[in-house]
Amino acid sequence: MKKWMVLILICSVFFIGFSQTCFATEKKLKAGFIYVGPVGDYGWSHAHDLGRKYAEKKLPWLETVYVESVAEADSARIIDRLIQQQKCDVVFTTSFGYMEDTIAAGTRYPDKIFMHCSGFKRSDNVGTYFGDLYQMYYLNGIMAGALTKTNKIGYVAAFPIPELIRHIDAYALGIKAANPKARLNVKWTYAWYGPDKAKEAAEALISEGCDALAFTEDTPSVVEVGQSHTEKGQQIYTFSHYSPMQPYGVDSVVSGQLMNWGGMYVQILKDIHNKTWTNKDVWWLAKEKAAILGGSKTEIINPKFIKPLKAAMIDTKEFGKISAYELVIKRYGQMKKGVDVFDPFTGPISDNQGNLKIKPGEKASKADLLGIMYYVDNVKGSIPE
């Protein structure tokens, strides 16, 4: 054997040994993230990715990888890849449609931990987590109800799943609190990311007379439609979704809902790292500062609309006659204290078929909210099958 070959052999053995001791001393926790949309979108996946980056910055022992734009049918394959090739210790699956594949992966890899976002199925090593915005939709609803001139309010929705029905109902309950005469119209696009569809759905709602629009879709399309109508002299009020979209509709965006996943990811990963993790559902709202009111990062309500909101007076049982603006601020304050202080889903609540769903004085349980599949009484139409 040539001398140089021996030398290379010695070197490589040395390096392998060295690198292994290195890994042994500094074992990092590796987390994989699966996103349903592109990380550059202006909604859901973008917000999750901000959370991932925040956690990686906060936790020195954390290493993360992500895969974006994963179709729901492809998730099993991507989970396998993250576990087998990337050697992830924990995988976060961030779309409702990944639920079955996540549960199946849990049985396939019993020594790994899986966290599924927005689902309701758990097993020994599969947990669920969610940050919900329904309280913010309620506050948006109060503003929409106070501002509308036509008493027709619109909602552009993606898919008929409990999460969206909860948001639609919370928005409708807010509208009812401010303006019992107003009715909510819903259009479905069947796309989390569908700017052209959301645009046409918003235009259809406006043509039917709606002048205040909220939505669940990951682009500022609805906001842009509102802004362009407003510029042409027809004031349309819109509510930004998930990311600060006010810059896309400075004259149209009243407020909105913002989500901060960072804190939740840090908490979950800390629990896993400290071996205190259990599969119990993590459900964060305004109290945990996961759900935030506003269409921009700095203002909870666009200053342009504060005056009309202060002028709109509402009769309430709890506070007497106060302005819509004050009601929003007061309710937001209560929500930050927790659902025990105030929750939008407090009875009496009936569905739009006339059936009493929540008895007077009772509050909807978390299970009720997670499985909600009926429209409250001021929403028009029926949920598509």
Add this chain to the structure above:
Amino acid sequence: MEDIIISTLQRAMVAGTPLLLATTGEIICERSGILNLGVEGVMAIGAVIAFIVTMITGHPWLGVVAAMAAGMAISVIHAFASITLKANQVVSGLALTMLGLGLSGLIGKPYVGKPLLIKMEDLNLPWLSDIPWLGKILFSQGPFFYLAIALALASWFFLEKTRLGIQVRSTGENPKATETQGINVTMVRYLSVIIGGGFSALAGAHLSISYSKSWIEGMTAGRGWIAIALTIFALWNPGRAIWAAFLFGGIFVVQYLLQPLGISPNFLAMLPYIATLFILLLISFKDPKKLNAPAMLGEPYNRGER
């Protein structure tokens, strides 16, 4: 009710604009005897290039020019394969679609989902936009709409009324006779394919910088295929293509108005594609002689062959 009708017609014009642009391009191309099934791919290339250039420079019209240049460049592949190499045009066109969709996905990856902050203002034509009904529907639209109408009318005039147009048409009907007139068949066909590609790319540019104002892989959503069907539906006449395209634009937008009737939204979303199948079925019952299809459509031309 009036508002709903005006708004629906107005939106139909917007949704029909990319269909009209792509259909006009395909008509020019097919009139010269070349079948181009690559419309969908060229459209995707146009969409991604227009989006990237607009995002970087901030000038939408620069994006449009770049998109058209890219669309023309990529169409040369189909022209070379089907005219010079005399390859099967169906296969070559399909390859162009796959190439365009794949390539656009690749180069557009870093731009997926990013919203565009620029605006293409609607142009209110003086006087005309004040006409009740029609003013709102036809004369206060975005620049792409006027461009599409102007290009369709110009293409009709070009094909039917000019010397060059007759050369394009006769190339599609009888290339041998055309060549005996001293016309370069190869050249005419190359130019027709390339111009057609430019039109398709323009349609894509409308989708990404004016209609959706964002880019995502597969955003053309079959509109290129609908344009090919509309070419047949319009009987290879750009004038007829105008109303055919806006009829289909209407089918794209009307689905949201029909939702409250309780029809499944999933079914409504299929409407434009079902309508496409339906018109192709309808056309196939017609007497083929009256269809007015270019006689040599899809046939390679062998120079000097008897």
